[in-house]
């Protein structure tokens with residue numbers, strides 16, 4: 001039966017009422033923010049089961065332990081670590097909350113405040129002229145602040161990012177005779193078969209005869225129920241006498257540093273997993289969600305803007321702890337057999353309290369170093385090498401080295417020409433043209449055969465209109481080409497380095513003017529062959545230096561290095577300098593944005609680009625023979641015709657790419 005969708009508007013709408021929303025509601029209630037508020041709760045499932053077990057550690061000073069005391073059902077003061085005896089946790093305790101106890105608190109508040117509650121799938125959260133809204137069964141419900149904790153989707157991992165899973169299956173068991181050490185919980189017991197993964201068991205005893213025994217796997221492959229039950233059977237038969245299974249818990253937490261979809265809607269605040277509250281290397285989120293709820297509540301009490309607490313992907317994975325997480329994730333994905341060795345040596349060499357402070361990201365750099373020095377180096381070094389290769393610095397560094405190499409080969413020498421033109425041709429075929437040959441996928445993500453003829457016709461018509469502009473008035477053609485190229489280059493780089501729109505355009509225009517203007521005579525030679533055009537003035541070699549200053553001021557190393565190789569590139573011949581920027585910087589960046597937008601693999605993009613990639617070369621051949629012959633008659637290479645063709649081809653591409661950049 002469809003729920004009745006209430007009309008009216010609300011002060012607060014909670015989209016998803018799982019852990020993060022519940023923690024926030026409790027905090028807001030504690031701060032008195034809900035007394036006269038109109039609140040709407042929406043979830044697609046009834047939160048009336050014990051669907052999760054939430055554990056977290058805290059010391060006596062931390063507010064979380066005090067605030068959630070009424071629902072903490074068990075606390076352990078001692079732990080059994082791998083290959084060790086019982087160890088006191090002091091000053092920490094390891095605390096357990098059953099999800100149902102948390103949800104019940106919200107049920108009580110809902111009943112006493114008479115909040116509206118809908119059991120339904122949220123279709124969309126968006127905004128229009130009247131403000132933000134939540135759409136349920138095609139009906140818009142408005143709220144001043146919308147808290148979004150719906151389960152997020154992760155994008156495919158790029159470069160140095162990793163997405164793996166923490167999958168687990170737990171049995172709540174009751175033993176016939178009291179178990180050994182019922183007061184201590186067993187943390188990461190690696191004494192189970194690894195089967196090529198990183199897997200271990202937790203034992204949380206709730207009484208001398210009841211315990212949750214949970215087998216957990218970190219890795220790319222999710223632990224399936226039959227294999228988990230096999231491992232649990234072996235483990236329980238080794239550690240417990242006869243027992244009965246009371247309940248089963250199964251779950252999966254993303255261990256990921258990939259980006260999540262972001263709505264960018266004013267008035268929408270992200271919570272929980274959606275706000276990057278899950279620590280990638282451990283899967284722990286509960287404490288982060290609680291402190292996030294406190295921060296939000298404080299801001300609301302002070303009348304501040306809660307949306308400012310929305311975390312962006314680039315901020316979530318900044319800093320040294322994010323870097324450590326990234327290394328460990330990479331090891332767990334690529335060298336899963338190393339996981340056991342790393343964790344065992346961690347617990348062997350480092351006290352549990354220090355490990356907990358490290359996982360809470362509260363240790364200082366010296367303490368971090370003292371932890372890492374004890375760990376096996378090899379897996380970390382190989383992961384570091386991979387990370388450096390995939391870091392955002394690697395491409396600008398490679399381009400700088402390439403520019404230096406080409407400079408060393410001598411200006412316009414045969415060797416320089418052979419090396420650079422071979423590389424540029426390879427780049428143009430593999431990335432340059434293909435990055436513009438998936439425009440047919442950009443708006444819907446799939447190729448619609450029914451609409452194919454319409455799409456191709458529109459694309460060709462836009463190309464033809466550009467060709468006609470060139471034929472009618474080549475100065476106008478050049479002007480329009482430079483304008484939309486500046487926009488397009490700036491848009492790609494601006495999205496990479498988080499520029500605002502005017503700065504993006506100004507950067508795109510600066511690069512174009514710089515590359516052309518520092519090669520005044522060569523540019524004019526080509527422009528003459530494009531219809532008797534010429535640049536009004538040359539550009540000084542230092543002209544990009546203000547951008548270098550800006551990059552340093554913004555502490556953006558990859559931007560700064562890009563400016564440096566562009567400055568060096570001014571000493572290379574025009575076509576090489578432009579080609580390095582167009583392929584090495586623009587096409588690769590555009591490709592990354594397209595991949596993120598379509599959320600498909602690189603291979604898949606390349607395969608999808610093939611028909612239009614080949615079509616582009618065919619069109620070029622046609623264009624070359626049909627274009628009026630004033631072009632490049634005296635030139636060994638037909639650069640004039642080539643650039644006019646690129647102007648025509650790129651016009652519809654620039655328009656198509658707006659879909660990608662509008663969605664960012």
Ligand SMILES: Cc1cc2nc3c(=O)[nH]c(=O)nc-3n(C[C@H](O)[C@H](O)[C@H](O)COP(=O)(O)OP(=O)(O)OC[C@H]3O[C@@H](n4cnc5c(N)ncnc54)[C@H](O)[C@@H]3O)c2cc1C
Pocket residue numbers: 015016017018019020021042043044045051052053054055056120121122123149150151250251252253271272273274278283284285286287
């Ligand atoms: C089994 C399990 C055990 C965990 N144990 C721990 C732990 O011990 N310690 C720890 O720190 N972390 C733990 N975590 C990780 C983390 O704390 C939890 O995942 C936590 O629930 C995340 O909170 P959340 O609010 O982001 O998501 P959730 O609690 O999952 O809440 C999201 C809610 O949104 C609803 N929803 C989603 N999409 C829609 C839609 N389109 N329309 C309507 N409703 C929607 C869902 O039904 C759900 O109720 C655990 C995770 C799992 C899965």
